[in-house]
Amino acid sequence: MNSRGQVLGTGILYFVYLLMMVMILTGLYGGIVSFFGEGYDIREFETRALMNSVKECSEGINFARDIFVNDSVFFERCSIEENVISEGDYLIYINDSSGKEFFEGVYDYRIRCGFDERNKNIDYPKCLNYCSGDLCFLAASAEKSRRVAS
Amino acid sequence: MLSFVSFEPFLEDFYAKEIALLIDGATPGTNLAIDVTELAGVAVKNGKPVRDMINIDNVNNKITVSTRLNTGTSFVFFNDVDVVYKPVELPSGSSQTSQFIFEVKARQRE
Numbered sequence: 361m362n363s364r365g366q367v368l369g370t371g372i373l374y375f376v377y378l379l380m381m382v383m384i385l386t387g388l389y390g391g392i393v394s395f396f397g398e399g400y401d402i403r404e405f406e407t408r409a410l411m412n413s414v415k416e417c418s419e420g421i422n423f424a425r426d427i428f429v430n431d432s433v434f435f436e437r438c439s440i441e442e443n444v445i446s447e448g449d450y451l452i453y454i455n456d457s458s459g460k461e462f463f464e465g466v467y468d469y470r471i472r473c474g475f476d477e478r479n480k481n482i483d484y485p486k487c488l489n490y491c492s493g494d495l496c497f498l499a500a501s502a503e504k505s506r507r508v509a510s
Numbered sequence: 511m512l513s514f515v516s517f518e519p520f521l522e523d524f525y526a527k528e529i530a531l532l533i534d535g536a537t538p539g540t541n542l543a544i545d546v547t548e549l550a551g552v553a554v555k556n557g558k559p560v561r562d563m564i565n566i567d568n569v570n571n572k573i574t575v576s577t578r579l580n581t582g583t584s585f586v587f588f589n590d591v592d593v594v595y596k597p598v599e600l601p602s603g604s605s606q607t608s609q610f611i612f613e614v615k616a617r618q619r620e
Contacts, residue, residue, distance in 0.1 A: 399523035399524075400527055402527045405531055406530075406531065409531060410588060413534070439589065439591070439617075440588050440589070441571050441587075443571075444571050444586050444587070448586055450588070503585070503586065505522075505523045505526055505527065505583050505584060506583070506585075507581060507582075508574055508583070508584045509580055
């Protein structure tokens with residue numbers, strides 16, 4: 361009886377110890393994930409919004425003629441802030457059948473748009489293609505939020 | 511166990527991005543309102559003034575959402591517009607909710 365009681369007591373103590381360890385490790389894991397976690401993934405929605413903006417303004421008169429002559433004309437016509445695109449994790453790429461190109465942002469996204477990794481890794485961009493007439497458009501976004509002091 | 515897990519970074523990240531998406535899809539003259547009741551509840555719990563929860567910087571096209579003292583989360587919007595907003599109040603929209611109300615305007619050029 362005494363020995364059975366001792367075994368039972370030891371078992372209960374081990375169980376409580378394991379339970380405490382599980383709780384502590386879960387809390388640590390949750391804390392690390394919440395602090396360093398990837399956050400809410402809006403790359404696809406943002407790319408779609410960017411492409412919509414570009415599509416709408418590309419329907420204007422002399423769009424192709426103007427954008428290949430002067431980069432800043434594109435941003436004025438399309439009401440897109442140039443600094444945000446050039447300094448952020450975006451790409452706007454436009455080309456025509458003669459090989460003329462206009463782009464702003466991370467040029468390498470043209471390659472990364474083809475990687476399957478983009479579906480799992482938010483460091484890779486989500487991309488949209490669209491062609492109309494002589495012009496083809498590519499919009500991509502991998503923009504991330506930033507922790508700031510406030 | 512749950513007290514070790516902090517949801518504030520997730521909430522701040524979510525709302526900063528949602529507001530940015532709304533701005534990016536809006537044309538000048540659009541008035542928008544987003545329910546931030548959950549965000550306000552967390553800010554109150556953390557001692558953060560609700561009025562200072564959401565800040566929009568039109569110079570750098572940046573939205574900052576903060577439910578904690580001295581830190582927050584920011585995200586940019588690419589739409590070349592200015593955003594005019596009222597600080598969040600408790601309550602607003604209805605007696606049970608808090609809303610963030612803002613208007614998208616054409617960029618003022620000097």
